[in-house]
Amino acid sequence: MTRRWIAVAFLASVAVPLLEGVLPALELARGSLAALALLPWLALASAPRSAAEPGRWRATLYVALCALPPLALGAGLDLARGADGRPLAVACCTGWVLLCLWTAAAECAAKSARARGGFAVAWLVLVPGAAALRVALAWVPLREGAPSVGGRLLFALDPLVWCHRWARADGRSALAPGEFALALGCAAMVLLVVLLRAPSASGGAP
Amino acid sequence: MSARLTRFAGALLAWPAAQAEAENRQWYVELELVGPCAAVRLECGADGWTRIEGPFLAGEERTLIVPVPVRSPLGAEGLAAVPFPQVVLEPAAAAGRARLGGWASEQLASRLQRSAGELGVGARPSGRSLAARGAPAELAVVLAAGGFLLGLRRRFLACVLVALAAAGLAFALSRGRAGSCGEVELVQWQAGEEHALVLRVSANRLALDGERLEVVPAGRALEFHFGRDGRGGEVRAEGAQLTGLAEVPAPSLASARNDWQALAQVWTRSAGGEWSAHPEWGVGEALGPPRTGADPPGWLTGALPPGSEILVARSQGGAWVRCLGFAR
Numbered sequence: 174m175t176r177r178w179i180a181v182a183f184l185a186s187v188a189v190p191l192l193e194g195v196l197p198a199l200e201l202a203r204g205s206l207a208a209l210a211l212l213p214w215l216a217l218a219s220a221p222r223s224a225a226e227p228g229r230w231r232a233t234l235y236v237a238l239c240a241l242p243p244l245a246l247g248a249g250l251d252l253a254r255g256a257d258g259r260p261l262a263v264a265c266c267t268g269w270v271l272l273c274l275w276t277a278a279a280e281c282a283a284k285s286a287r288a289r290g291g292f293a294v295a296w297l298v299l300v301p302g303a304a305a306l307r308v309a310l311a312w313v314p315l316r317e318g319a320p321s322v323g324g325r326l327l328f329a330l331d332p333l334v335w336c337h338r339w340a341r342a343d344g345r346s347a348l349a350p351g352e353f354a355l356a357l358g359c360a361a362m363v364l365l366v367v368l369l370r371a372p373s374a375s376g377g378a379p
Numbered sequence: 380m381s382a383r384l385t386r387f388a389g390a391l392l393a394w395p396a397a398q399a400e401a402e403n404r405q406w407y408v409e410l411e412l413v414g415p416c417a418a419v420r421l422e423c424g425a426d427g428w429t430r431i432e433g434p435f436l437a438g439e440e441r442t443l444i445v446p447v448p449v450r451s452p453l454g455a456e457g458l459a460a461v462p463f464p465q466v467v468l469e470p471a472a473a474a475g476r477a478r479l480g481g482w483a484s485e486q487l488a489s490r491l492q493r494s495a496g497e498l499g500v501g502a503r504p505s506g507r508s509l510a511a512r513g514a515p516a517e518l519a520v521v522l523a524a525g526g527f528l529l530g531l532r533r534r535f536l537a538c539v540l541v542a543l544a545a546a547g548l549a550f551a552l553s554r555g556r557a558g559s560c561g562e563v564e565l566v567q568w569q570a571g572e573e574h575a576l577v578l579r580v581s582a583n584r585l586a587l588d589g590e591r592l593e594v595v596p597a598g599r600a601l602e603f604h605f606g607r608d609g610r611g612g613e614v615r616a617e618g619a620q621l622t623g624l625a626e627v628p629a630p631s632l633a634s635a636r637n638d639w640q641a642l643a644q645v646w647t648r649s650a651g652g653e654w655s656a657h658p659e660w661g662v663g664e665a666l667g668p669p670r671t672g673a674d675p676p677g678w679l680t681g682a683l684p685p686g687s688e689i690l691v692a693r694s695q696g697g698a699w700v701r702c703l704g705f706a707r
Contacts, residue, residue: 176529183525190513190553191522203596231535235528242524245546246517249553253511255583256617294501 185213189261193342207247208340211268214240215332219275225283232276233249244355267353274360288371329355401428403448403488405592414439416473418667421464423449427601443609444483452477458482488588517552568629572702575629581692587612589623632668640694646675648689
């Protein structure tokens with residue numbers, strides 16, 4: 174992830190508390206500010222790269238470290254707004270680990286052409302693809318009495334949809350434990366597949 | 380320029396909310412209950428539920444008047460068309476029984492609505508902008524950390540230290556902003572009237588001691604929790620702004636003498652719309668002369684009727700007061 178995109182992600186992740194702090198009449202977030210801080214990182218750091226950073230694990234940790242201050246600011250403000258500490262801590266930790274896994278997968282995939290292609294397809298389907306499908310389905314009226322729980326769980330595979338659900342006003346209570354597990358499991362699976370497809374790629378020191 | 384921009388942005392964002400008339404979500408039903416059971420729930424579908432915590436002993440008979448969070452678009456007159464809540468005993472195998480006797484004959488919200496005209500509730504604050512916000516200190520810490528992290532990319536250990544220190548500091552500073560988002564109380568009345576309207580605004584949870592309950596965003600599912608006697612209730616709705624309204628005797632405040640409470644901060648607005656700050660206003664004292672000072676908080680000065688003199692103040696206990704038509 175280039176310095177320019179890290180700067181963009183950083184500014185986007187602090188934009189909401191910054192604007193609300195500067196403009197007292199402005200109210201942008203009714204839900205979790207921590208989720209809003211994490212969303213740009215998940216969107217930008219998981220994107221496929223054409224060139225690999227010199228040390229993939231170090232590059233992954235660097236991105237995750239850059240996301241920490243905005244995430245901590247958002248979490249602190251969430252607590253100040255009355256959020257329960259434990260569910261918030263669980264969601265923050267899950268989100269941060271999710272960011273590490275997706276960033277690691279993107280960094281590792283950039284090392285070889287074979288892994289890069291596979292990761293690009295997985296990313297296209299699981300990140301923008303699933304998010305676009307979720308938006309499209311939100312516009313279609315649900316059939317009377319149709320169960321929606323399965324679909325909701327399925328969409329937790331997408332880190333953007335997962336994070337967006339957490340960012341909603343009722344997000345912390347609406348997220349089911351299964352959605353946490355699915356989001357993490359999917360990201361871990363993607364990383365595992367990338368590592369298997371690029372076994373010879375040499376990584377930097379952790 | 381920035382003050383104008385702030386005002387414009389606030390007005391733009393508050394406009395849609397101002398268009399939608401807030402609905403009451405606190406409608407009372409009569410509940411007849413015979414124990415034994417551990418608790419009773421009144422299920423209102425997507426609108427939420429009311430839970431009355433027991434235990435209720437075998438043979439114990441109770442008749443309670445408790446609120447339920449149903450939505451009634453037509454107000455009290457339209458309650459007859461609203462589906463009745465479903466009564467559920469806990470545990471499911473409880474041998475007790477319960478039934479709803481109907482909607483309570485007197486709905487407190489209707490009483491409040493009848494006197495609303497006298498209280499000048501049309502100019503009440505929206506309650507927006509009460510939530511905790513990042514202060515310049517933590518925002519500066521985070522932005523400075525971002526600059527350092529971008530600049531120190533090749534020095535990994537320094538990045539770790541900067542990120543952890545900034546995250547810890549930003550978290551500690553921002554979570555300390557809780558004071559700005561606790562329950563906010565505003566007492567508002569029209570000068571010369573006998574009654575005032577008290578509004579209690581809070582995020583996520585609020586004591587159910589008012590006569591009317593409004594929720595933003597509208598339509599949010601609510602949880603009402605009560606004790607055995609149906610009193611001391613609390614409403615919970617994560618991520619929602621809850622406003623409880625009740626009628627109280629109007630504070631005895633006149634510019635010649637304060638017979639109410641000591642006021643730590645005082646502002647008045649002239650009929651021409653100019654705000655003036657005043658010194659602290661103790662009990663038994665006259666209102667002090669105007670002096671230079673900061674303007675009152677923006678959420679208290681929006682949507683006020685033009686051409687009317689107004690008093691805005693904060694008591695030493697932290698409650699805000701606003702008197703419309705206050706003569707200096």
